[in-house]
Amino acid sequence: MSESIVLDHATDHDDHGPAKGFTRWLFTTNHKDIGTLYLYFSLIMFFVGGIMALIVRAELLEPGKVLINPEFFNQMTTMHGLIMVFGVIMPAMAGLANWMIPLMIGAPDMALPRLNNWSFWLLPFAFTMLASTLFMSGPAPDFGWTFYAPLSTTYGPKSTDFFIFAIHMMGISSIMASLNIVVTIFNMRAPGMGWMNLPVFVWGWLVTAFLLLAVMPVLAGCVTMMLMDRHFHTSFFDAAGGGDPSLFQHVFWFFGHPEVYILILPGFGVISEIIPTFSRKSLFGYRFMVVATVIIALLGLVVWGHHMFTTGAPLEAQLYFMYATMLIAVPTGIKIFNWVATIFKGSISFETPMLFALGFLVMFTLGGFSGLMLGLVPADYQYRDSYFVVAHFHYVLVSGSLFTIIAAVYYWLPKWSGHMYSEKLGQIHFWLTVIGMNLTFMPMHFLGLAGMPRRIPDYALQFTDFNQYCTVGAFIFGFAQLIFLYIILKSCFSKDKGHVSAQVWEGAKGLEWTLPSPVPYHTFATPPVITTGHREY
Amino acid sequence: MNTKIPATKNNKRLITILVCGVIFMFGFCYMLVPLYNIVCKQIGFNGKSANSATLVNPNMQVDTSRTIKVDFSTTMHGNLNFKFIPLQRHIEVHPGERKLIYFYAENKTGKDITVQAIPSITPNDAARFLKKTECFCFTQQYFFKGEKADMPVYFFIDPAVPKETKEMTLSYTLFDETEFIKKQKHFTKGRIDL
Ligand SMILES: [Cu+2]
Numbered sequence: 001m002s003e004s005i006v007l008d009h010a011t012d013h014d015d016h017g018p019a020k021g022f023t024r025w026l027f028t029t030n031h032k033d034i035g036t037l038y039l040y041f042s043l044i045m046f047f048v049g050g051i052m053a054l055i056v057r058a059e060l061l062e063p064g065k066v067l068i069n070p071e072f073f074n075q076m077t078t079m080h081g082l083i084m085v086f087g088v089i090m091p092a093m094a095g096l097a098n099w100m101i102p103l104m105i106g107a108p109d110m111a112l113p114r115l116n117n118w119s120f121w122l123l124p125f126a127f128t129m130l131a132s133t134l135f136m137s138g139p140a141p142d143f144g145w146t147f148y149a150p151l152s153t154t155y156g157p158k159s160t161d162f163f164i165f166a167i168h169m170m171g172i173s174s175i176m177a178s179l180n181i182v183v184t185i186f187n188m189r190a191p192g193m194g195w196m197n198l199p200v201f202v203w204g205w206l207v208t209a210f211l212l213l214a215v216m217p218v219l220a221g222c223v224t225m226m227l228m229d230r231h232f233h234t235s236f237f238d239a240a241g242g243g244d245p246s247l248f249q250h251v252f253w254f255f256g257h258p259e260v261y262i263l264i265l266p267g268f269g270v271i272s273e274i275i276p277t278f279s280r281k282s283l284f285g286y287r288f289m290v291v292a293t294v295i296i297a298l299l300g301l302v303v304w305g306h307h308m309f310t311t312g313a314p315l316e317a318q319l320y321f322m323y324a325t326m327l328i329a330v331p332t333g334i335k336i337f338n339w340v341a342t343i344f345k346g347s348i349s350f351e352t353p354m355l356f357a358l359g360f361l362v363m364f365t366l367g368g369f370s371g372l373m374l375g376l377v378p379a380d381y382q383y384r385d386s387y388f389v390v391a392h393f394h395y396v397l398v399s400g401s402l403f404t405i406i407a408a409v410y411y412w413l414p415k416w417s418g419h420m421y422s423e424k425l426g427q428i429h430f431w432l433t434v435i436g437m438n439l440t441f442m443p444m445h446f447l448g449l450a451g452m453p454r455r456i457p458d459y460a461l462q463f464t465d466f467n468q469y470c471t472v473g474a475f476i477f478g479f480a481q482l483i484f485l486y487i488i489l490k491s492c493f494s495k496d497k498g499h500v501s502a503q504v505w506e507g508a509k510g511l512e513w514t515l516p517s518p519v520p521y522h523t524f525a526t527p528p529v530i531t532t533g534h535r536e537y
Numbered sequence: 538m539n540t541k542i543p544a545t546k547n548n549k550r551l552i553t554i555l556v557c558g559v560i561f562m563f564g565f566c567y568m569l570v571p572l573y574n575i576v577c578k579q580i581g582f583n584g585k586s587a588n589s590a591t592l593v594n595p596n597m598q599v600d601t602s603r604t605i606k607v608d609f610s611t612t613m614h615g616n617l618n619f620k621f622i623p624l625q626r627h628i629e630v631h632p633g634e635r636k637l638i639y640f641y642a643e644n645k646t647g648k649d650i651t652v653q654a655i656p657s658i659t660p661n662d663a664a665r666f667l668k669k670t671e672c673f674c675f676t677q678q679y680f681f682k683g684e685k686a687d688m689p690v691y692f693f694i695d696p697a698v699p700k701e702t703k704e705m706t707l708s709y710t711l712f713d714e715t716e717f718i719k720k721q722k723h724f725t726k727g728r729i730d731l
Binding site for chain 1: 547548551552555556558559560562563565566567569570573574577580614653655659661662710712713714716717
């Protein structure tokens with residue numbers, strides 16, 4: 001063993017291993033280290049946000065007050081939403097990008113490694129600042145994750161300013177990360193790695209990065225306007241001074257709708273990697289997949305009005321936003337059909353990543369359908385602001401984005417750590433997660449249709465039993481994630497010598513699977529030369 | 538890597554382009570504000586077309602074949618202690634016919650105060666056809682402690698209003714403007730002080 005280390009050092013003369021101690025993580029510019037940091041950060045925030053969700057569900061176990069007062073309930077729903085969107089899904093996707101993009105395109109590292117370090121290290125500060133509001137004497141942000149004015153301006157608690165700066169910091173972090181990703185994909189591809197030869201995950205992230213660059217500045221502008229309204233005597237959103245609160249919704253959703261594609265497009269990429277591997281077939285309709293991703297992103301920029309049907313928008317605008325929204329179902333449908341066609345007649349095996357990918361395929365489609373229902377103007381008048389909306393976006397965010405992240409972790413964990421996870425525990429984790437997830441969110445559809453509004457700490461008696469299913473489901477889901485935590489930690493910190501092959505999965509194709517497992521600290525110092533379409537079967 | 542130096546140059550160019558894009562989008566966010574106001578004014582959304590004066594087309598014909606019922610409603614914003622009500626709950630007008638109506642306002646806040654009424658008109662498809670030649674809502678209004686007044690609105694409905702419009706609502710929300718007082722004379726034009 002020591003011999004091989006000596007050998008390694010002899011061959012790679014400038015290959016210094018990672019530095020020791022905490023400073024390794026603080027000063028690292030290594031894309032794998034930064035990817036790991038992002039993923040651990042996301043994992044921690046996942047449990048923080050998850051505990052908040054469980055507090056919310058516990059309060060909703062019965063009508064009346066169960067555990068917490070309504071003020072704290074509002075803070076919990078708000079913080080849960082903010083943390084899950086900005087602190088879990090986005091950093092996890094960024095972590096996957098950092099780890100996998102250089103490995104997939106044959107680059108030695110990200111193009112701008114120091115910027116990369118900075119974009120990660122802004123996040124812990126941003127979220128410490130956000131979480132610190134919970135311990136202040138005034139209430140923490142309590143206006144919902146969409147922070148509509150005037151709830152967040154005229155009536156916002158003092159801590160809103162902390163929230164605004166937290167959003168600014170994580171916005172800067174996302175913009176720098178996207179900048180890095182775009183430059184890496186444009187300039188660092190190995191020779192022979194043409195655009196139409198890129199792994200779909202890389203394509204998904206490229207499009208996402210452009211979306212982030214386009215809309216994160218708008219979010220920054222939006223919270224800056226809030227800050228100005230709160231402290232600098234402007235009135236962007238205050239009708240008393242000539243502003244307009246519905247302007248807030250336009251600005252916010254101009255960011256907010258593309259944001260949902262930011263949360264899911266990298267996940268689409270992950271699924272497009274996993275399904276071919278476990279079906280042992282190449283991805284059906286690669287070009288269509290790429291074009292569909294681009295079209296989804298472009299359409300995503302011009303449909304924000306579907307969040308505002310009941311604000312009194314003119315009929316023509318409502319019709320336009322409705323049809324444009326429906327149109328997105330076409331490229332999304334193409335993707336779903338292509339994944340199904342990839343599975344069709346494949347020799348399929350059901351390892352945990354594939355299970356999560358299939359779970360995604362079924363349940364994300366369900367979430368898509370409820371999205372179509374919400375996109376219909378006449379139907380939306382009934383469904384808006386009800387639990388139906390909550391059910392919809394949890395189906396696309398939990399069984400959508402989160403499932404793709406979990407699938408990605410199972411898929412690449414052996415590659416990262418060099419240790420196979422426990423397949424048996426993985427399967428248990430999957431089934432508990434699926435059962436918990438459906439038990440939690442399926443009844444919410446019916447609660448919403450029956451008229452239960454979202455964001456309330458109390459409800460009418462007739463909603464009790466369905467709310468109790470939700471709460472039980474939520475605790476099953478939460479418990480299942482402890483298994484996930486155990487699996488990850490066991491695989492990462494296992495002392496016994498790993499014997500995972502380079503390819504890991506029998507059907508895995510792509511540059512990352514040519515590297516040994518675990519991946520050495522420095523890879524592709526000399527770029528590999530790609531001569532064939534390497535993803536062909 | 539033998540292409541290292543050109544790659545760095547490419548990086549710089551690409552980064553410059555992307556950073557410019559980011560700055561542009563930040564500016565675009567602020568550009569949405571005037572853009573929004575222009576669009577709202579065009580379509581009459583949120584009373585944006587009803588808070589400035591329009592001129593009457595001298596050739597305008599009164600369309601006596603149609604009658605539109607116009608309802609008036611008022612709201613006080615927040616805890617503003619004012620009595621603010623229309624003298625008539627609703628009136629019937631023919632398109633093209635000019636009308637004068639009054640709103641009664643009484644300052645019960647116990648101090649001098651500047652307020653402004655912000656209009657809103659429904660239904661949205663007809664909103665831009667309700668036009669005002671004069672209205673107390675065009676400017677901020679100054680009220681002494683305990684002052685009461687009837688405040689005028691001159692309006693007409695453009696005959697081009699959609700055929701299916703039978704009923705419209707003109708509503709005002711009265712805002713406390715203490716934070717946003719404009720430098721102008723205390724504006725009370727047309728008011729009947731009581
Ligand atoms: Cu949307």
